[in-house]
Structure formats: C-alpha cells, structure tokens
Amino acid sequence: MATEKAKQARQKVVEVLNKARAMELQAIGQYMNQHYNLDDMDYGELAANVKLIAIDEMRHAEMFAERIKELGGEPTADPDDKVERGQPVEKVFSFDVDLEDGAIVAYNGFLGVCREAGDSTSAKMFEEIIDDEQVHLNYFDNVREHVDRLGPAYLARIAGTSSATGLTGQGFVARQAGA
Secondary structure, three states, rough: OOOHHHHHHHHHHHHHOOOOOOHHHHHHHHHHHHHHHHEEEEEHHHHHHHHHHHHHHHHHHHHHHHHHHHHHOOOOOOOOOOOOOOOHHHHHHHHHHHHHHHHHHHHHHHHHHHHHHHHHHHHHHHHHHHHHHHHHHHHHHHHHHHHHHOOOOHHHHOHHHHHHOOOOOOOOOHHOOOO
16 A cells, blocks of 8 residues: 555646646647648648647647556546647647747656656656657758748748648657658
C-alpha cells in the first residue's frame, strides 16, 4: 500500500500530465485550424506538414491520457487555451514557434516533477515528447525564417502544392525519420 507521501507525489505527476494533455489538446485544435486555413489559401505543402504535426500532438495527448489512467487519474478533455482563428500565413509560423517553445519549457519543468516523484516512466515519456516538440519547433522556425526573409517569393513557390498526406497514421516526426 502506498504511503501518503507516495500518493501525493503520484497526484503531482497526474496534475502535470493533465496540464501537458491540455496543452496538446489546444495544439491539436490550433494546428488543425491552421491546416484547413493554409489549405484554403492554397499552401498545400505547409498545410500537409501542419496536419502531420497535429497528428503527432494527437499521439502525445493519447500517451498522456494512457499514463494518467495507469496512475489512477482521469484525463482532461479540456484544451489549455482557445484556438486562434483566421491567422494570416505571415503570422502562423511565429505563433507556432511560440507555442512549441512554451511546450518545451513547460515539459522540461514537468519532467523535473516526475523525476522528483520517482516516476521514471512518466519522465521518459516527457523526454521522448520533448524531442518531438523540438523537431516541430525547428520546422516552424525554419518556415518562419523563410516567410520573414523571402516573403511573397517563398509563399509563391509553395502556392498550389498538394496538401495530401495519404492515409498513413504517421505524424511529422515519423515521416521526417523515414519510418
């Protein structure tokens, strides 16, 4: 039977897992909204990659939910924040850089909570997800730099590209790794 201290430590882990899940749910909604808008603006390649990143975030949200259930908690279904709708393409990727950077900072803090609680399973999960978020951040930052530096010339090159991602369940990270 778990001691009171162990129960409190587990509860702190469940709290940070739920906070992370709420952040992922917000990111899913944000990225899917951006995917639809970028596709409507005929920036198919950008739309496709944002969709794949949303799929990665869906996988993360599910991983957090499963771990929360393993620890006896109830996974949240509420996103952390509202979706910013109708963003112009020039603003999308700087917004996403901030979102991913905030997630990395928060998740590193949550990782510390897991380690302090002696929960190496949750800590390992955060380490893996932080790696994925870094890949997302790098992509968003790269596109942001192209949009800022090259503006209309870069966007014209992307215009008219396909937004098809196929029927695969792979997200952006898996596709980048060639899985």
